[in-house]
Amino acid sequence: MRNLRHFLLMVIIPLLLAAVGVSALTIDLVSRLSTGANIEDHRRTAEVVNAAILATQNELSNAVSDNANWDDGAIQVYKPEIDHEYVNLTWGETSAMGVLYDLIFVVTSDGKLLSGFIGGEQVDLDPHGFLGGRLMSLLSALPQNATEAKSAAAVVETPRGIVAFSVGNFVPTSSDTVLDSPGPRYLVLGRFLDAGFLAELGNRYVVDKLALTPARSEGFVALENSFGDYMGTLTWQDRRPGDLTRAAIILPATAMLALLAAVMTAIALICWQQFQLIAKRERQAQYDASHDALTGLPNRVALIRGTSAALSNAGNTVAVLFIDLDGFKDVNDTYDHATGDALIRAVAAGFAVLLPEGAQLGRIGGDEFLILITGPTAEAEAVSAAGCILEFLAQPFDLEGRIAMVGASIGMAHAIGGTVEAGELMRRADVAMYDAKARHKNRLEIYTPAMDGERNGQTVILDELRGFIDNGLIEVAYQPIIDAATLKICAVEALARWPKAAARHVGPDKFIAIAESSGLINRLGMQILDKACSDAASWGDLRVAINISPIQLRDPEFAARVLEVVSSHGINPSRIEFEVTEGTLIEQPDRIAPIFEKLQRAGFSIALDDFGSGYSSIAYLRQLPFNRIKIDRSITSELLISESARSMIQATGLIAHGLHAQVTAEGVEAEEEIQMLRLAGCSELQGYFFGKPQSSAAVTSMIEAAAAPEREALNG
Ligand code: C2E
Ligand code: MG
Ligand code: MG
Numbered sequence: 001m002r003n004l005r006h007f008l009l010m011v012i013i014p015l016l017l018a019a020v021g022v023s024a025l026t027i028d029l030v031s032r033l034s035t036g037a038n039i040e041d042h043r044r045t046a047e048v049v050n051a052a053i054l055a056t057q058n059e060l061s062n063a064v065s066d067n068a069n070w071d072d073g074a075i076q077v078y079k080p081e082i083d084h085e086y087v088n089l090t091w092g093e094t095s096a097m098g099v100l101y102d103l104i105f106v107v108t109s110d111g112k113l114l115s116g117f118i119g120g121e122q123v124d125l126d127p128h129g130f131l132g133g134r135l136m137s138l139l140s141a142l143p144q145n146a147t148e149a150k151s152a153a154a155v156v157e158t159p160r161g162i163v164a165f166s167v168g169n170f171v172p173t174s175s176d177t178v179l180d181s182p183g184p185r186y187l188v189l190g191r192f193l194d195a196g197f198l199a200e201l202g203n204r205y206v207v208d209k210l211a212l213t214p215a216r217s218e219g220f221v222a223l224e225n226s227f228g229d230y231m232g233t234l235t236w237q238d239r240r241p242g243d244l245t246r247a248a249i250i251l252p253a254t255a256m257l258a259l260l261a262a263v264m265t266a267i268a269l270i271c272w273q274q275f276q277l278i279a280k281r282e283r284q285a286q287y288d289a290s291h292d293a294l295t296g297l298p299n300r301v302a303l304i305r306g307t308s309a310a311l312s313n314a315g316n317t318v319a320v321l322f323i324d325l326d327g328f329k330d331v332n333d334t335y336d337h338a339t340g341d342a343l344i345r346a347v348a349a350g351f352a353v354l355l356p357e358g359a360q361l362g363r364i365g366g367d368e369f370l371i372l373i374t375g376p377t378a379e380a381e382a383v384s385a386a387g388c389i390l391e392f393l394a395q396p397f398d399l400e401g402r403i404a405m406v407g408a409s410i411g412m413a414h415a416i417g418g419t420v421e422a423g424e425l426m427r428r429a430d431v432a433m434y435d436a437k438a439r440h441k442n443r444l445e446i447y448t449p450a451m452d453g454e455r456n457g458q459t460v461i462l463d464e465l466r467g468f469i470d471n472g473l474i475e476v477a478y479q480p481i482i483d484a485a486t487l488k489i490c491a492v493e494a495l496a497r498w499p500k501a502a503a504r505h506v507g508p509d510k511f512i513a514i515a516e517s518s519g520l521i522n523r524l525g526m527q528i529l530d531k532a533c534s535d536a537a538s539w540g541d542l543r544v545a546i547n548i549s550p551i552q553l554r555d556p557e558f559a560a561r562v563l564e565v566v567s568s569h570g571i572n573p574s575r576i577e578f579e580v581t582e583g584t585l586i587e588q589p590d591r592i593a594p595i596f597e598k599l600q601r602a603g604f605s606i607a608l609d610d611f612g613s614g615y616s617s618i619a620y621l622r623q624l625p626f627n628r629i630k631i632d633r634s635i636t637s638e639l640l641i642s643e644s645a646r647s648m649i650q651a652t653g654l655i656a657h658g659l660h661a662q663v664t665a666e667g668v669e670a671e672e673e674i675q676m677l678r679l680a681g682c683s684e685l686q687g688y689f690f691g692k693p694q695s696s697a698a699v700t701s702m703i704e705a706a707a708a709p710e711r712e713a714l715n716g
Contacts, residue, residue: 007275015264015271016264019260022257022260023260026256027253030245030246030249033242033245033249034243034245035242037241037242037245038240038243042219046219048206049210049221051205052204053221056164057153057154057166058153060100060101060164060166060190063166063189064188064189068168069149069168069173070173073170074146074172075172075177075179077106077170077185077187078185087106091187091189092120095117095120096121098119102119102192103117103163103188103191103192104116104188105188106186109139109144109184111126111139113126113127118160130159131158131190132157132158132225134225138152138167139186142167143169144184145169146170146184147171149169151166152168154225155225156231157231158192160192161192161193162193162223163192164193165189166188166190168186169187170185195211195212198210202236207236208237208239209236209237210234210236212233212234213233216233217233220235289301292362294341294344294363295345295348297348297363297369298362299362300362303360303362303364303370307320307426310374310417311415311417311418311421311425312418313374313418314416314418315417317376317417318378318415318417319373319374319378319379320370320372320373320382320412320414320425320428320429321370321386321429322368322370322412322413322426323368323389323409323433324367324408325367325393325406325408326406326409328343328344328367329554334590335404335591339399339404343397343399344367346399347369347406348361350392351369354385354389355385356385358374358375359372359381360372367406370426370429382414383412383446386412386444389408390407390410390443393407402590403590407442408442409433409441409445410443410445411432411435411445411447412432412446412447413428413446428447429447432445432446433445434455434458434517435454435455438513461506461514462518465524466518468499468502472527473501475498475531476496476528476696477495477693477695478492478532478544478694478695478699479495479693480691480694480699481493481545481664481686481690482690484674484677484683484685489706491544492536492699493544493579494531494544494547495508496511521551522552526561529546529562529565530569533569535696536569536571536575537571538700539699541572543576544575545578545607546576548580550580550592553595559599559602562599563602573604576604576605577605577607577628578605579607579609580607580608581609581610589623590623593623593624596625607626607627608626608628608630611631611652612632612648613635621655626659626661627661627662628656628663629652629656629661629662630665630666631652632666632667633687635648636665636666636667636668636669636673637667637669639676640670640672649665649676649680649682653682654681657681663682664682664683664686665684665685665687666686667686667688668690669688669689671689673689
């Protein structure tokens with residue numbers, strides 16, 4: 001709509017104005033030209049009509065000269081008695097034909113009629129009165145003799161109509177002609193301006209329908225007598241050449257305007273197309289700027305905007321769920337990026353279905369999503385949505401035959417509109433998400449201000465940890481692992497320890513998680529292995545269990561690297577067992593299995609650590625080659641009080657047996673547990689009952705003590 005308005009203002013209206021302007025100018029020009037031509041023609045016709053009247057008078061004057069300057073005529077009219085028959089024959093009959101004149105008077109100098117004919121009829125009248133009282137003044141201007149010839153003309157109104165006449169004195173051509181009467185005689189020839197004559201005049205001068213009307217008609221030729229009295233108006237029908245011009249121009253002009261309209265329309269259409277294209281690109285750019293290309297969901301920018309808008313509403317409850325997928329990187333590494341992308345799309349589609357009404361879902365990073373919920377029940381809705389999301393992610397994804405398993409660490413923060421900024425609310429949800437990650441992932445944590453301190457604390461720990469690793473200060477403690485049959489030490493588990501000399505103590509659960517999330521775990525893992533191998537060099541063939549993080553398994557060179565470290569200490573790989581937490585393994589058996597096989601081929605053995613604490617899916621276990629299952633101490637600790645814990649351990653024993661694996665029970669704290677664990681098929685035992693994690697020196701003494709004969713008594 002806005003675009004259309006824009007387009008109308010910028011293109012259509014100017015084009016329309018230009019088109020209308022050009023059309024109006026053209027029409028005006030044509031009309032001016034034609035009107036001008038019409039006016040000019042009318043003016044010229046008026047001149048012609050005036051000239052025609054003058055010419056008529058001149059013709060009459062010429063006729064008077066011809067007929068009055070003639071010996072015989074002069075002799076006849078100067079006779080004391082006028083011969084009417086002679087006048088009739090000479091002029092009267094001509095007046096009947098109406099060719100040159102239709103009025104002929106022969107008069108004396110005092111205006112007396114000697115003989116007169118009008119239209120061939122002899123008349124007896126007072127010439128001066130008949131000719132509108134104009135005759136005498138003309139006569140007075142003429143010579144009063146018969147020697148000098150002269151004439152004068154006028155147009156006057158008579159009882160029979162308007163007449164143009166001329167009067168001249170009779171003068172014989174021969175000087176010796178003897179005239180009877182001394183008084184001068186005059187010839188009057190007149191022509192009535194009647195319809196017939198005017199038609200003839202019109203024909204001669206090419207003036208259509210020349211006519212005389214008594215009424216005044218503006219713009220035409222008014223006839224006045226010499227006294228200035230109005231007599232009538234000569235009218236005619238204008239030829240209007242302008243109309244012809246207009247008719248001639250109008251077709252090409254219309255064609256030109258039509259062409260112009262077509263060109264304008266074409267320009268408007270092209271402009272509209274361009275406009276649409278630009279508008280489309282603009283819309284696309286706006287969309288791209290606020291959307292994630294992979295999922296089509298709103299991106300970080302759009303979500304910040306949305307959160308800001310929601311928070312600008314004072315009193316509005318706004319909840320934000322910050323979701324970070326657990327294990328997504330492994331999917332990407334195991335398969336390919338296309339599978340990773342497919343997983344993100346599948347996850348996004350699933351989340352979209354689980355959204356509460358009115359909630360907004362967006363993707364803000366590689367495997368990070370954000371859900372914005374507003375309204376009085378936003379907090380409860382967010383918690384419930386988080387539950388649904390965790391439940392949804394508990395199912396594996398089948399991506400065209402590739403099975404992928406991810407979890408999610410979810411952080412939630414909520415606030416009342418007007419109390420915090422969008423960025424701060426999102427940061428809080430992010431902090432809560434990190435807390436969820438630190439607490440073994442796949443869970444929802446709700447933001448509390450204490451988490452900020454924890455987060456800050458983590459940064460300090462990370463700095464310290466980096467320093468310790470750089471200087472090789474991380475220590476290793478060893479917890480004995482006992483042969484269930486002989487109760488002799490058969491192995492030790494190497495456990496990373498924060499340096500005792502440090503100002504404060506940080507537990508391995510915490511700093512290992514920080515090392516994992518900061519990428520320091522690879523170096524840390526290698527240092528532990530290196531130290532353990534160095535310590536184990538003097539422990540005969542005692543097995544050493546080394547914990548490894550799944551992150552370390554992403555390194556394609558992992559097997560080669562560990563082999564190099566182990567060999568550098570002259571340790572046989574068969575003495576080294578890698579413990580990997582079961583939970584992360586089952587997510588990607590396809591990827592993990594070949595790594596395990598490679599390590600096993602090199603002589604190492606593999607233990608599934610903390611078995612029973614997490615997923616424990618037998619289907620996945622079958623796909624993984626491993627040598628040992630370590631039953632999590634949360635199960636062992638329930639052994640004496642819980643039937644299901646006992647069943648669980650027994651079932652584990654059976655599975656392990658079926659898969660040709662050994663079973664170690666962790667967390668053995670009481671003597672009563674020993675027999676039950678033995679019966680359940682546990683071949684090795686580990687726990688505080690046998691010994692806490694201790695220094696390498698303590699392990700050395702323990703080995704030596706185990707070799708002593710008094711220990712034999714306990715056996716059985
Ligand atoms: P884990 O591999 O399951 O190690 C066993 C943990 O159980 C140790 O805790 C040990 O002290 C504790 N434990 C053993 N017996 C008993 C018992 O009878 N009762 C009780 N309550 N606890 C017992 P620790 O040393 O705090 O290590 C915690 C976890 O940190 C380890 O669990 C392991 O997953 C991780 N970890 C420790 N060192 C390393 C390491 O070098 N690399 C890696 N990747 N992870 C490590
Ligand atoms: Mg372990
Ligand atoms: Mg364990």
